[in-house]
Amino acid sequence: MQSLNVNVSAEHAQDQLAVDILQDLSSSAFISILNASADCIKIIGTDGALEFMNVNGQCAMEIDDFSSVENQAWCTLWPRESQALIDHAVQRANLGEISRIEAYCPTAKGQPRWWEVTVSPIMDSLGRVSRILSVSRDITDQYKRQERLRENEAMLQDLSNSQAAMLETMSTAASVAERQPDRRLNNSFSMIAGLLGVQSGKAQSDETRAALHVASTRVDAIAKVHEQLALLETANEVNLAEYLPGLLGQLREVFSARTVQLSANVVPKTVTHETAVSLGMIITELFANIASRSLNQDSKIDLSFEAAEEGGVLTLLDNGASAASQPAARDASQVSGAMISTHVKQLGATFLQEPCQPKGMRTQIRF
Incomplete structure (x- = not known):
């Protein structure tokens, strides 16, 4: 040979x-x-x-x-x-x-x-x-396993995106709807959060699991807005001095931020249920953004509200991780998440967010 x-x-x-x-x-x-x-x-x-x-x-x-x-x-x-x-x-x-x-x-x-x-x-x-x-x-078996994983990841991502869009639609609808008992709405939010939790457990990649966990947490947080309003048992108007401090405390639980020091200085001001929902949605998104900037035992969040004749100024101040990559003042359209921009428009409000020194952010909503 x-x-x-x-x-x-x-x-x-x-x-x-x-x-x-x-x-x-x-x-x-x-x-x-x-x-x-x-x-x-x-x-x-x-x-x-x-x-x-x-x-x-x-x-x-x-x-x-x-x-x-x-x-x-x-x-x-x-x-x-x-x-x-x-x-x-x-x-x-x-x-x-x-x-x-x-x-x-x-x-x-x-x-x-x-x-x-x-x-x-x-x-x-x-x-x-x-x-x-x-x-x-x-490598047929290996290829099919990878293909199933890719299909599963794509399905979970599409479902997460669609549920996020549905969630935003529900939130917008809830804010313009006539004030009614919130049990059915809360049940819907709980169902979505539970479904997202199940999907997170099935996800194969860390990125998808993290995205689904964030989505589930935010659904829980939005549910707290309606839950807090239901606790007040008012028909069409809400006193911000009773509503906002309680909402802030519930958000701390939702985002597992129990070590965060909270302070609220909110003067009494009666607003419509629609305005209360929009303010609650904005605060929820801001709290979520703050939580994403690595809260720790030294973190502080200060909420204040100054009343005006026909509205007021809501200020949220935090000392979270420095936002060096976002040094300039930003309006609502420049803040991550479309929900803030949507509700700022519904309020007819102005929105300004700017970095603090040496770290943290100050956000003001004037309506």
């Missing part, structure tokens, strides 16, 4: 060792060793014609009789969309180069299969390419 030398890269040192051992063996011994491999091994001519396929390869490809494909162009065994990739790998092997590719190729009987394929040149004793070696590993 002709002496063989397969030019392989460093990570294929084991393959090189195997070929070195085979150099002095007879053709029958060589073929026996190839047939012992669990992978699909093929010997291909420099013209791309298939000369040999080991027994396990024929089984994997469901080829009952090798003579039915012998001397055929190897690329013709692949689907049309993969043939250019295979041709290119053969051309590279003829140049003495190695290719590693992943591609889809069904079996001879039509069963779907995905393969990891290494294509290497076989050199003769003079260093010339005499044949081409292809080793194909069936």
Whole structure:
């Protein structure tokens, strides 16, 4: 048998060792060793014609009789969309180069299969390419698992986005609706939060789990707005001095920020239920943004309200992590989340957020 030398890269040192051992063996011994491999091994001519396929390869490809494909162009065994990739790998092997590719190729009987394929040149004793070696590993199970994960992640992300949009719609509708008992609305929020929690448990990536957890927490927080309003048991008007401090305390529980020091200086002011909902939604989003800036045991949040004849000024001050990346004052449209901008518009208010020194943010809503 002709002496063989397969030019392989460093990570294929084991393959090189195997070929070195085979150099002095007879053709029958060589073929026996190839047939012992669990992978699909093929010997291909420099013209791309298939000369040999080991027994396990024929089984994997469901080829009952090798003579039915012998001397055929190897690329013709692949689907049309993969043939250019295979041709290119053969051309590279003829140049003495190695290719590693992943591609889809069904079996001879039509069963779907995905393969990891290494294509290497076989050199003769003079260093010339005499044949081409292809080793194909069936990665169908691995591919299907990854595909299921991708589909699952995409489904969860789409569902999370759709529920976030639904949540914003519900919040807007609730703020303009006539004041009614909030039990049904709270039940809806609880159902969404529970569903998001279940989805978070099923998520495979840390990013998706984190996004779903944030969404679930914010749903809980919005529910607290309506829960706090229901506790006041007022028909159409709400006293901010009774409403806002209690809401701030409930948000601290929702965002697991029990160590945060809260202070509220809210003068009595009666507003409509619609205005109270919008103010509550804005404070909820601001609290969520503050919580995202790494609250700790030294964190403080101060809420104050100064009444005017037809409205007032609400100020939220925190000493959270420095927002160095956002040094300039911002209006509602520049703050993350569309909910703040939506409710500022509903109030006909002005919104200003600016960094404090040495750290933290000051937010004012004038309505």
